[in-house]
Structure formats: structure tokens, C-alpha cells
Amino acid sequence: MFFNSLAFAIFLPIVFFLYWFVFNKTKSTQNALLIVASYYFYSCWDWRFLFLLVFSTFLDYYTGIQIEKGKSEKSRKFWFWLSILVNLGFLGIFKYYNFFAASFAELLSSAGVKASPILLEVILPVGISFYTFHGLSYVIDIYYKRIKAEYNFVDYSLFVSYFPLLVAGPIERATHLLPQVKVKREFNFQLAKEGVYQIIWGLVKKVVIADTCATYANAIFDNYTGMNSFSLILGAVYFAFQIYGDFSGYSDIALGVSKLFGLDLLRNFNYPYFSRDIAEFWRRWHISLSSWFRDYLYIPLGGSKGGLGMKIRNTFIIFVVSGFWHGANWTYVVWGFINAVYFLPLLLSNSNRNNMDAIELKFNFDSVKVLMSILYTFLLTCVAWVFFRARSITDAVSYLKRIVTNRDFSFQYLDNERYSYELLVMIGLFVLVEWNNRNKIEPLSGKRSMLKLALAIVAILAFGTYSDYKEFIYFQF
Structure with missing residues (x-):
């Protein structure tokens, strides 16, 4: 069900x-x-x-x-x-x-x-x-x-x-x-109301964003040998939003349903694609799993209290085990290893806890640096997601290699039920909504909440009618 x-x-x-x-x-x-x-x-x-x-x-x-x-x-x-x-x-x-x-x-x-x-x-x-x-x-x-x-x-x-x-x-x-x-x-009526809003927003993430992105992500990854560089880049981006909308959407629905019964669950996502480095990303993505491995594996192994060698060892152990937790495939292990490599420079420079504050942008050079850091972190994440999504390590390496060697950045039409232009616009709008509400649990409450709720329900019904991708990704883990 x-x-x-x-x-x-x-x-x-x-x-x-x-x-x-x-x-x-x-x-x-x-x-x-x-x-x-x-x-x-x-x-x-x-x-x-x-x-x-x-x-x-x-x-x-x-x-x-x-x-x-x-x-x-x-x-x-x-x-x-x-x-x-x-x-x-x-x-x-x-x-x-x-x-x-x-x-x-x-x-x-x-x-x-x-x-x-x-x-x-x-x-x-x-x-x-x-x-x-x-x-x-x-x-x-x-x-x-x-x-x-x-x-x-x-x-x-x-x-x-x-x-x-x-x-x-x-x-x-x-x-x-x-x-x-x-x-x-x-x-508690107010809590139940918040729960309904969170359920609706979770369904928007799943049905409108994740399932739509899945249509194109699947088509590109399943036929990557015939795709040009631009299409392959889009495929990685589509999957990044597919897995985010899918898993964070599920978590939102779970938290919203629990509020209907007067119970509070742990928050699992905190706008991870707005992270300024990989350390911040892992403080915002699948929070309950990251904190579980921190408390029950990383700290018992010695955490960061030992020497540099122990810190590096423990970091690689926790990321590789986290990858292996996701599934019985070497692609997940490599995905975890890649994230450990990403994390290593932050660990060596003792800057893995630099970005603990909320993200604020102003019209100055520092804000440009913040945006570039966010984009760079997202790029690293998308590269790692290729290994997470690919059927094998060979496919993942070939996928990334073709992006570099093909060098054809023309738009390549995919014969699917939706057009890529519309999907890109929809992803852009979704990012703007997420950014505007990055300090909220869910974005449907507040001013004009009934209008936002109505638009969300219309979008769910419209996209749900045509969607043929129903299963949540993390059910397989």
C-alpha cells in the first residue's frame, strides 16, 4: 500500500x-x-x-x-x-x-x-x-x-x-x-491541519516532481549510450530531483500522517540541495540515518577524538557502510566511498562544521560565493548520484565518461509523454518555492494558504492521472 x-x-x-x-x-x-x-x-x-x-x-x-x-x-x-x-x-x-x-x-x-x-x-x-x-x-x-x-x-x-x-x-x-x-x-486541530498541509506537500514532491523526473531519468539512464553530453547532464539532474522529491516527499507524508494522530516524528530532510558543502549536505539529507550512524558507529569507533589516521578511517567506514546499507550492489559502496572522498578535504582542513548557520543572501560578493558553493555542492552530489542510479559501476563510469567525451550540448528530444522544456521550468519553479520556504517545515501554510493548498491539489490530480511511476525508491532499501 x-x-x-x-x-x-x-x-x-x-x-x-x-x-x-x-x-x-x-x-x-x-x-x-x-x-x-x-x-x-x-x-x-x-x-x-x-x-x-x-x-x-x-x-x-x-x-x-x-x-x-x-x-x-x-x-x-x-x-x-x-x-x-x-x-x-x-x-x-x-x-x-x-x-x-x-x-x-x-x-x-x-x-x-x-x-x-x-x-x-x-x-x-x-x-x-x-x-x-x-x-x-x-x-x-x-x-x-x-x-x-x-x-x-x-x-x-x-x-x-x-x-x-x-x-x-x-x-x-x-x-x-x-x-x-x-x-x-x-x-489538536492546529496540529492536524499542519499534518494535512504536510501530506499534500509531500504528495506534490512525489507525484508532481519525483514521478515526472523519473520518466526522463529512466529514459536517459536506460539508453545513455545513445545520449549526448547535454542529455546525460539532464539525466543526472533529473535523478537528483527524482530521489529528493521521492524520499523527502515520503518523509513529509509520514510526518504529516503522524500529526493527524498526535505524534511527532524526527525530521528527515532540511533542504539539502541548498547546502554549501558536503558536510552540510549530510546534516540535511536523510538526517535520521546520518545521525544513527554517527551515534552508533562513528562515535563508538572513536569518532574524531583520535589522531588524523583514525579520523580518516572512521570517516570512510561510516560513508561506505552507509552506502552498503542502501543496497546489495557495489554501486552503493562506491557512492558511499565517493562521498567520503568529498568529505575528506573538509576533515583535513577542520572546516567540516563551518556552515552551521542559516543561509542568508544579500546583494554583495559574499552572497555570490554562497551561491557558487551551493551549485558546486549540487554538482558533486549529482556526480555521486550517477553511481547510485546506475545498474553497475561500469555503466556509471561510462555514463560520466560520455559526458566529457561526447561534447555535444545540443538539445536532444526524448520521445516521452512530457517535454523536457516544461519539466525544466517546473524544476526551476520548485527550486524557487523550496528556497523561499527553506526556513519552514512545509511551504503551504502562512499567507494565502488555501490558495496554495488548492493549487497543490490540482497539480497532484493533474500529474497523478498521467503518472505511471508509483513506487517509492527507498522501499527497496
């Missing part, structure tokens, strides 16, 4: 009505309804994987209690590592086993040894990377005595399986979401 589907448009109002008018007596009934709704939502993809979600939930719930109750460090470590290894084991089997088996077979073949790897005929459970990380952070925080174990199984189950964030985040923390689900929620 996609957020941009008719099924969800029916599902959400039903759950909203039951939540506030039937099951609104206590927080227990509210939570029980949301769990049932979440399990139904998840089972719409493949009901068999519901058992995996339930097992993962029970595992971390039980091991969390055992870690807290442990009378010896040996006992606490046993339950801690049991949870870690089982969680990562399931993630490894379903997401990475075939990748490692095939890669090992290719390595043997290159050495002259014939190998026929045994591959698993399994479907990747949707959202497994997200709900696994929910559970891991919970268990780790208990082990290091940052939080207390949750003894109410219903409350904990909702923390893990809450349907707005279940399949594509944000990656929540127990310290943030659990306290909210442990108290009864009261209806």
Missing part, C-alpha cells in the same frame, strides 16, 4: 475516524488500533513477512528486558549480542546473502576457479533495514544504560511497527517516540 495510492486514501480516513471517535478512551486502545492498522498496512505487501516483523519486535523487547535485569556483565553481554547478531543475521540473509555469494563466485572465477553459488530465491522484506535499525538502537541504548527497558509490549510494538515510518523511515529513536506512545493523545 503506497502513500500515493487510492487504497491509502481510503485506509487513512478510516483509521483516523476510529482512532479519535471509537478507540479514543485510553492510550492503550489508541495504541492497539495503531498496531492493528500498522500490521494490516505492512501485510498489504506480503503477509508472510509480517511474521518476521513480529519476531524481530519480540526479540528486541525480550532481550531489552533481559539486558536490564542482567545481574552480571556476562549475562547482559549475552542478551545484547544475541539481539545484535540475530537482527543483523536476518538483515544479512535477506538483503546481502545473494550479493556476497555472487561476488565470491566472481572472485573465484577471476582466479580461474569455476564456482556455482547457491542463491536464495527470496524477496527482500519491505522496510527491513528501517525496523531493524529501530530495534538495534533500542537495545544498544539499554545496554549502555541510556534508557530503561520498555515492559509494555503493546507500546514497544507500536514504536517498532508504527505504519507511517515502518517501510521507509525516518529511523526513530526510543528516546523520542516511546514517551509519546506511553501517554494518551488528545486531538
